[in-house]
Amino acid sequence: xxxxxxxxxxxxxxxxxxxxxxxxxxxxxxxxxxxxxxxxxxxxxxxxxxxxxxxxxxxxxxxxxxxxxxxxxxxxxxxxxxxxxxxxxxxxxxxxxxxxxxxxxxxxxxxxxxxxxxxxxxxxxxxxxxxxxxxxxxxxxxxxxxxxxxxxxxxxxxxxxxxxxxxxxxxxxxxxxxxxxxxxxxxxxxxxxxxxxxxxxxxxxxxxxxxxxxxxxxxxxxxxxxxxxxxxxxxxxxxxxxxxxxxxxxxxxxxxxxxxxxxxxxxxxxxxxxxxxxxxxxxxxxxxxxxxxxxxxxxxxxxxxxxxxxxxxxxxxxxxxxxxxxxxxxxxxxxxxxxxxxxxxxxxxxxxxxxxxxxxxxxxxxxxxxxxxxxxxxxxxxxxxxxxxxxxxxxxxxxxxxxxxxxxxxxxxxxxxxxxxxxxxxxxxxxxxxxxxxxxxxxxxxxxxxxxxxxxxxxxxxxxxxxxxxxxxxxxxxxxxxxxxxxxxxxxxxxxxxxxxxxxxxxxxxxxxxxxxxxxxxxxxxxxxxxxxxxxxxxxxxxxxxxxxxxxxxxxxxxxxxxxxxxxxxxxxxxxxxxxxxxxxxxxxxxxxxxxxxxxxxxxxxxxxxxxxxxxxxxxxxxxxx
Numbered sequence: 001x002x003x004x005x006x007x008x009x010x011x012x013x014x015x016x017x018x019x020x021x022x023x024x025x026x027x028x029x030x031x032x033x034x035x036x037x038x039x040x041x042x043x044x045x046x047x048x049x050x051x052x053x054x055x056x057x058x059x060x061x062x063x064x065x066x067x068x069x070x071x072x073x074x075x076x077x078x079x080x081x082x083x084x085x086x087x088x089x090x091x092x093x094x095x096x097x098x099x100x101x102x103x104x105x106x107x108x109x110x111x112x113x114x115x116x117x118x119x120x121x122x123x124x125x126x127x128x129x130x131x132x133x134x135x136x137x138x139x140x141x142x143x144x145x146x147x148x149x150x151x152x153x154x155x156x157x158x159x160x161x162x163x164x165x166x167x168x169x170x171x172x173x174x175x176x177x178x179x180x181x182x183x184x185x186x187x188x189x190x191x192x193x194x195x196x197x198x199x200x201x202x203x204x205x206x207x208x209x210x211x212x213x214x215x216x217x218x219x220x221x222x223x224x225x226x227x228x229x230x231x232x233x234x235x236x237x238x239x240x241x242x243x244x245x246x247x248x249x250x251x252x253x254x255x256x257x258x259x260x261x262x263x264x265x266x267x268x269x270x271x272x273x274x275x276x277x278x279x280x281x282x283x284x285x286x287x288x289x290x291x292x293x294x295x296x297x298x299x300x301x302x303x304x305x306x307x308x309x310x311x312x313x314x315x316x317x318x319x320x321x322x323x324x325x326x327x328x329x330x331x332x333x334x335x336x337x338x339x340x341x342x343x344x345x346x347x348x349x350x351x352x353x354x355x356x357x358x359x360x361x362x363x364x365x366x367x368x369x370x371x372x373x374x375x376x377x378x379x380x381x382x383x384x385x386x387x388x389x390x391x392x393x394x395x396x397x398x399x400x401x402x403x404x405x406x407x408x409x410x411x412x413x414x415x416x417x418x419x420x421x422x423x424x425x426x427x428x429x430x431x432x433x434x435x436x437x438x439x440x441x442x443x444x445x446x447x448x449x450x451x452x453x454x455x456x457x458x459x460x461x462x463x464x465x466x467x468x469x470x471x472x473x474x475x476x477x478x479x480x481x482x483x484x485x486x487x488x489x490x491x492x493x494x495x496x497x498x499x500x501x502x503x504x505x506x507x508x509x510x511x512x513x514x515x516x517x518x519x520x521x522x523x524x525x526x527x528x529x530x531x532x533x534x535x536x537x538x539x540x541x542x543x544x545x546x547x548x549x550x551x552x553x554x555x556x557x558x559x560x561x562x563x564x565x566x567x568x569x570x571x572x573x574x575x576x577x578x579x580x581x582x583x584x585x586x587x588x589x590x591x592x593x594x595x596x597x598x599x600x601x602x603x604x605x606x607x608x609x610x611x612x613x614x615x616x617x618x619x620x621x622x623x624x625x626x
Contacts, residue, residue, distance in 0.1 A: 010057070010060065010061060010064055012040070012048060013061070013064045013065060013068050014068075015040060015041045015042070016038050016039065016040050016041070016045075016048070016065065016068060017039045017040075017041060017072075017234070018036050018037065018038060018039060018068070018069050018072040018073075018234075019036075019037045019039050019232035019233060019234060020034040020035065020036055020037070020073070020076075020078075020232060020233060020234075020235070020236040020237070021034065021035050021037060021225060021230065021231065021232040021233075022034050022035075022080075022225070022229075022230045022236070022237055023035065023083070023203055023223055023224075023225050024223070024224055024225065024229050024230065025222055025223055025268070025269070025270065025271070026213070026216075026217060026222055026223075026224055026229075027222045027264075027268050027269060027386075027390060028269050028271065028383075028386040028389075028390065030271040030383075030386070031080060031230075031237060031271075031272075032080075032081070032223065032270065032271060032272055032380070033080055033081040033082065033083055033116065033272065034073070034078065034080050034081075034082060034083065034236045034237075035082075035083035035084075035085075035118070035225070036069035036070075036072065036073060036082060036083065036084060036085075037085075037232050038065050038068075038069070038085075039232075048061065049061065049062075058087070058089070058090075059087070059089065059090040059093055059094035059097065060094075060097070062086060062087050062090045063086075063090060063094070063097050063098060063100055063101060065085075066084045066085070066086060066101050067100060067101060067104040069082075069084055070082070070084070070101070070104045070105055070108060070110065070115075071104065071108065073108075073236065074108035074109075074110065076235055076236050077291065078236040079272070079274050079288070079292055079295065080236060080272050081114045081115070081116060081144075081272050082110070082114060082115050082116070083115075083116045083117075083118055083146065084101070084115060084116070084117055084118065085118050085120055085148065086098075086117050086118065086119055086120070087119075087120055087121075087122075088119050088120065088121060088122070088123045088126055088131055089122070089126060091119060091131055091134040091135060091138065092126045092127060092130050092131045092134055095134045095137060095138075098138065102141060111142070111275060111305070112141055112142030112143050113142050113143075113144065113275075113305045113377065113378075114275070115143055115144065116143070116144040116145065116146050116166070116167065117138060117143050117144070117145055117146070118146045118147075118148040118169065119135065119145060119146065119147055119148060119163070119165075120147075120148035120149050120153075121148070121149045121153040121154050121155055122153070122154055123153075123154050123155055123156065123159060124154040128156075128159055128162065131159070131163070132159075132162045132163055135163045135165075142305070144166050144167070145163065145164075145165040145166055145167070146165055146166065146167035146168065146169055146203075147159075147160050147163060147165045147167075147168050147169065148169045148171075149169065149171045150168050150169060150170055150171060150191055151170050151171045151173070151174040151187050151188075151191055152171035152172075152173030152174055153171060157194060160194065160198065160200075161194070161198060164198065164200075165198075165200055166200055166201065167200055167201045167202075167203060167223075168191065168194070168195050168198075168200050168201070168202050168203070169203045169204075169205055169225075170188065170191055170202060170203065170204045170205060170221075171205060171206075172205045172206025172226075173206075174187050174188060174191075174204075175204050175205060175206045175207060175208075175212055175216070175226075176206060176208070176212075178211070178212045178215040178216065179211055179212070179214070179215035185215070185219075185527075186524075186525065186527075188204075188215075188216075188219055188221075189219065189524070189525040189527070190524055190525070192219055192220060192221065192419075193419065193422055193423050193524065193525075196419070196420075196423040197423045197424070197425075199346065201223055201267070202221055202223065203221075203223040203224065203225060204216050204221050204223070204224045204225070204226075205224075205225050205226065206225070206226050207224045207225065207226030207227075207228045207229065208226055208227055208228055209228060210228070212226075212228070213228060213229075220419075222268050264349065264350045264390070264394065265346065265347070265348065265349055265350065266344050266346070266348045266349065266350050266352070266353040266369070266371060266382055266387075267346050267371060267379075268350065268390070269350060269353075269382045269383070269386045269387055269390055270371055270379065270380040270381070270382060271380055271381055271382065271383060271386070272380055272381070273299045273368075273370065273378055273379075273380045273381040274288065274292070274295045274297070274298045274299065275298075275299050275300075275301050275305070275378060276288065276298055276299070276300055276301070276334075277300070277301070278300045278301060278302050278308045278309065278335060279333060279335075280298075280300060280333070280334050281330065281331055281332065281333060281334060282316075282320055282329040282330055282331075282332055282333070282334045282336070282337060283326075283329075283330040283331065284334065285298055285311060285316065285334040286316075286317070286320050286330075289313055289316065289317060295313065296312075296313050296368060296381075296383060297310055297311050297312050297313050297316075297367070297368055297381070298310070298311040298313075298316075298334075299311075299341065299370060299378055299381065300334065300335055300338060301378055304375075304376075304377065305377040305378055306372070306375075306376045306377055306378065307341040307343060307370050307372065307376075307378050308335070308341070309334075309335045309338030309339065309340070309341060310338060310339055310340075310341045310342070310367065310368065310370060311334060311337065311338045311339075312339065312364075312367050315337070315363075316334075316337050316338075319337050320337070339364065339367065341370045342356060342357075342360065342364075342367060342368075342369045342370060343369070343370045343371075343372050343376075344356065344369050344370070344371055344372075344382070345371070345372060345373075345374075346371060346373065346379070348371075350387055350390060350391055350394075351391060353369050353382060353387055354387045354388065354391055356369060357369065357384045357387060357388075365384065366384045366385065367384065368381040368382060368383055368384065369381065369382045369384070369387075370382075401413070403458070403475040403477075405451060405454050405455055405458065405475075406454060406455060406457070406458025406459075406461075406462075406475045407458070407462075408458055408461065408462065408473055408474060408475035408481075409473075409474050409475070410474055410475065410476060410477075411474055411476045411482060412474075413472060413474045414430070414472060414474040414476075414482045414484055414526070415526040417472040417484045418430060418484060418518075418526045418529055419525075419526060421484070421518075422518075422520055422523065422524065422525075425519075425520045426486075426519075426520070427486075427487060427517070427518070427519050428470075428484060428485065428486060428487070428517075428518055429484070429485055429486075429487060429490055429515050429516065429517050429518065429550075430482065430483070430484050430515070430516050430518060430529050430533060431482070431483040431484075431485070431490075431493075431513055431514060431515040431516075432480065432481075432482060432483075432513070432514045432533045432536070432537045433457075433461075433480070433481040433482075433483060433497065433511060433512070433513050434479060434480055434481075434511070434512045434513075434514075434537060434540075434541065435453065435454075435457070435479035435509060435511055435512075436509065436510045436511065436512055436541065437509075438450065438453075438478070438479040441453065441504050441505075441507060441509060444505075444507060445504055445505030445506070445507055446505065449504045449505035449507075450504060452504065453502070453504040453509060454479060456502070457479075457481065457497075457511075458475060458481075460496055460497060461473040461475075461481060461483070461497075463496070464483075464493055464496050464497075468485065468489040468492060468493060469489075470485050470486035470488070470489045471483060471484070471485045471489055471493060472484040472485075487517065490515065494513060494548055494561070494562070497511060497513060498511060498513065498546040498548060498562060510544075510545055510546040510547070511546045511547075512537065512540040512541045512543070512546070512547050512548075512563075513540060513546075513547065513548040513549075513562075514533060514536040514537040514539065514540040514548075514549050514550075515536075515548070515549070515550040515551075516529060516532055516533050516536060516550075516551060516552070516553065517550065517551070517552050518552075518553065522552065522553040522554060523553055528553070532553050536549060536551055536558065539558050540563070542565070542566065543560065543562075543563030543564060543565060543566070544563060544564055544565075544566055545562070545563050545564060546562060546563065547560070547562050547563025548560075548561040548562040548563065549561065549563075
């Protein structure tokens with residue numbers, strides 16, 4: 001490479017070839033976009049950038065590569081949305097030159113709305129205000145924006161929030177550590193929560209094996225990119241075969257895919273829409289459908305990308321290929337053979353969209369639903385078949401996750417609800433309910449009585465979730481239940497559970513309830529909540545009678561709202577030897593270990609006779625009534 005001028009450096013763009021790697025929705029198996037990746041014929045693309053940087057022409061090279069990628073994609077006549085890589089420094093320091101990218105798009109007949117600019121690092125030395133202003137300018141030009149390299153580079157999370165991208169791409173360095181690395185799992189969870197709060201799609205890059213894909217699906221990631229599903233290729237693919245692991249109803253680990261409590265949003269089934277101008281002729285539409293047999297229809301949009309009509313492939317081709325069809329329609333507007341679009345928003349759930357589909361006229365039952373943003377601009381299409389299969393799979397997952405005794409969902413329902421509340425910034429409480437000495441109940445009165453007791457608790461929890469609207473309940477196995485609720489519902493919930501006297505086969509039974517009050521600033525994942533609840537549950541079980549303890553993350557203060565320490569109870573009366581086994585208390589099971597980190601250390605526990613924490617619900621005598 002010559003070091004004499006930048007012209008030879010830019011000339012090398014002509015020697016760069018492009019490969020195209022798809023972004024795939026693993027829920028539907030659909031390709032949602034393709035990313036153009038520069039592949040120099042000799043050396044590495046980083047060598048090219050280093051040489052350009054040495055000549056202080058890095059932004060020029062960056063823009064020329066983007067223009068060349070547009071041309072390469074046009075040569076293959078792909079209709080899929082296109083992703084182009086752009087440095088953050090190019091947006092910050094050379095924004096006017098990006099007009100050349102717009103010019104090239106117009107030359108090849110592509111819309112800006114079909115192109116996503118992946119803004120990538122380095123960001124450390126950039127003026128964040130100038131970068132955000134540049135991104136807003138690109139959005140106003142019609143471009144979609146993604147932030148690349150998140151999780152393993154110098155991408156500040158506050159910058160992502162300020163840029164408000166439509167997509168965030170998780171770096172392959174994070175994905176490579178899944179599922180074994182706990183820190184990388186935590187990074188994934190944090191980025192996922194950020195994307196939920198920012199209403200941005202999360203894409204995982206560099207998926208190389210089934211275990212990585214399984215971990216991503218368990219976390220709720222639906223958009224992936226990597227060699228496992230489709231390596232980069234010279235020609236943009238139009239369809240792929242998703243490996244069985246991505247198509248399974250249930251993940252190999254047995255854990256259902258994470259979705260919102262109200263069901264997945266329609267955007268989880270989003271596919272690219274084929275857009276044409278509202279004044280396109282029937283002959284133009286026929287040509288597009290003939291050249292691209294994989295597309296199911298066309299959306300006719302106005303100059304602002306707002307859907308005006310939709311064209312179903314089968315009905316349209318029947319009309320234009322029938323007797324005299326070409327002569328009647330070819331040169332006339334295709335809108336004459338179109339239908340009113342069935343539109344939904346990004347906030348629409350898949351179940352709501354499915355209801356819209358099933359309420360349609362019979363002949364439109366399988367037409368696509370069009371997803372639009374707040375301004376009414378087209379974001380893509382959702383195929384009716386994908387919706388039907390997806391919701392059927394979801395119902396199978398939900399049924400498989402129900403406990404056979406109580407018909408309550410498992411911990412996945414709690415995990416989803418906790419994740420949703422954290423993302424929304426809510427203040428909420430997670431409680432662990434346990435039957436004291438349940439093994440001894442089974443041993444003394446039999447499994448049937450134990451099962452009846454579990455069913456009774458399940459019915460009480462079902463009634464509680466019905467009458468207290470903020471409550472979510474789950475049966476995590478055995479005699480363990482998890483509950484999530486707003487703070488206002490904690491006291492009535494505890495009364496429903498702990499007030500009645502309970503028995504199994506004539507044996508009195510008590511319950512232990514441990515509650516952790518959570519906020520977005522104190523917990524970030526469901527795993528954290530689970531770890532913090534474990535020692536709190538031991539504090540509750542160290543008490544006698546039906547008990548309730550409460551605390552906050554990071555606090556050593558444990559409020560005892562029900563129950564008494566074992567030292568305050570008279571010793572039980574045992575047949576046989578006068579002295580009971582050391583540490584035994586009726587109904588409490590084995591005594592918990594002494595010391596911190598899960599012990600029943602009385603010095604850390606605060607009983608109702610002490611000054612209460614004013615922010616927490618108090619003992620029943622002090623608690624407000626609903």
